[in-house]
Amino acid sequence: MSPLESAMQKQMRSLVWGARSGSHVPSNTATVCRSAFHQGKRARKGGRSSVIESMDGGTSSPYSLRLSRMKTPSRLQSSALGVACAAGAATVFSTAGVIVRRIDLPAWDISFWRSALLTLSLLPLLLWQRRTLLIDVRNAGRALFASAILLAGAFVAFILALGLAPVANVLLMFGATPFTTALLARLLLGEPLHRHTLLAMAAAALGLALSVAGSLQADALVGMAVSGIVVLCMSGNYVVVRHRRDVGMAPAIWLAGLVSGLVALPFAHPQSVTWSQLPWLLALSPGQLAGGLLLYVTSLKRIPAGRAALLGLLELVLGPLWVWLFDGEKPADLTLAGGLVVIGAAAANVWLDSRSGR
Incomplete structure (x- = not known):
């Protein structure tokens, strides 16, 4: 794990812990961080840019777009088999x-x-x-x-x-x-x-x-x-x-x-x-x-x-x-x-x- 990834994961953990302990956290930040943390774990093999992009938090983030494209080949392969x-x-x-x-x-x-x-x-x-x-x-x-x-x-x-x-x-x-x-x-x-x-x-x-x-x-x-x-x-x-x-x-x-x-x-x-x-x-x-x-x-x-x-x-x-x-x-x-x-x-x-x- 790169130093950047480690630092970002620590920051996300502290934000999530603060949300659990009742500390002030900006609106929706804890939810976004939890989602980004788990997405970052799944995307770790994709490199540092995957972790950075996963913090966007929007439904149309580069990470979500990349994830949807990752699902496309299997769907296309199934469709191609059906055509054949x-x-x-x-x-x-x-x-x-x-x-x-x-x-x-x-x-x-x-x-x-x-x-x-x-x-x-x-x-x-x-x-x-x-x-x-x-x-x-x-x-x-x-x-x-x-x-x-x-x-x-x-x-x-x-x-x-x-x-x-x-x-x-x-x-x-x-x-x-x-x-x-x-x-x-x-x-x-x-x-x-x-x-x-x-x-x-x-x-x-x-x-x-x-x-x-x-x-x-x-x-x-x-x-x-x-x-x-x-x-x-x-x-x-x-x-x-x-x-x-x-x-x-x-x-x-x-x-x-x-x-x-x-x-x-x-x-x-x-x-x-x-x-x-x-x-x-x-x-x-x-x-x-x-x-x-x-x-x-x-x-x-x-x-x-x-x-x-x-x-x-x-x-x-x-x-x-x-x-x-x-x-x-x-x-x-x-x-x-x-x-x-x-x-x-x-x-x-x-x-x-x-x-x-x-």
Whole structure:
């Protein structure tokens, strides 16, 4: 400890002792000194200037500003991890179209096996986390079951929508997910809607409209209505998970797979699956569905629901690109242009959020 620090600490101790013994001390001096003394101890590693600045006593002192900046990196790191998980989830989800095309089964059969394999693939994870599993179930309460029901509805409706409408029509409906998610988060959780987020959503909507403008079909209204069910279910689940981000939601994903499998079973023919189709079913369920959901749940614990849903729009851009790469179906020029707009809007929103420290 430097002589200056030692002298200043002695002075602060004498002032505090004087306040305790009833001696005259200028107004608020004892309180300021106590605060400065403890702050000085915590900031000792910062050098002599930290102790001097800690005696300011104001709420906007250099020390308090430095302390707030010290907290910023961890918050930004958590936000960056949330962005990475959301983008990773969108990338994983975007492979569904390519995989489903390689499974020659009816929609109900795919839905059943997708759900059944999901429950089986998550069992090892739940058993490994069995110590915290019961705690999560007890702490989550009704939120866990609400999340499971919403996810189960989305699981079933998604496969049915792909069988009832062209991919472009389905993606058009999925593009509404960030809007409904942000609106529900605003109404139910009180999360703010910042101006640049609203502008990014508007730009993304324009990009999605460009992407599907050349391939809309009027005879796919039923499929688009089913896609609307997926949008509502996923938006509701995002809000539920965001509300209880302190609780692990892996049990909800497992329960959703169980419920959706039971719903699809009466309409499916499980025995019709062949060994050649099994690898694709495994890629669709434990890989695409379970992996994407776990990444998305992780992202929702670190970034707002509306922002996570906006990043999820990358799925709608990457999906046609995978079909182009693996099946040789080149997207239309409008689709490519719209995709660039969506990616640019999502990237700009993330950059502006990071600058504002959220």
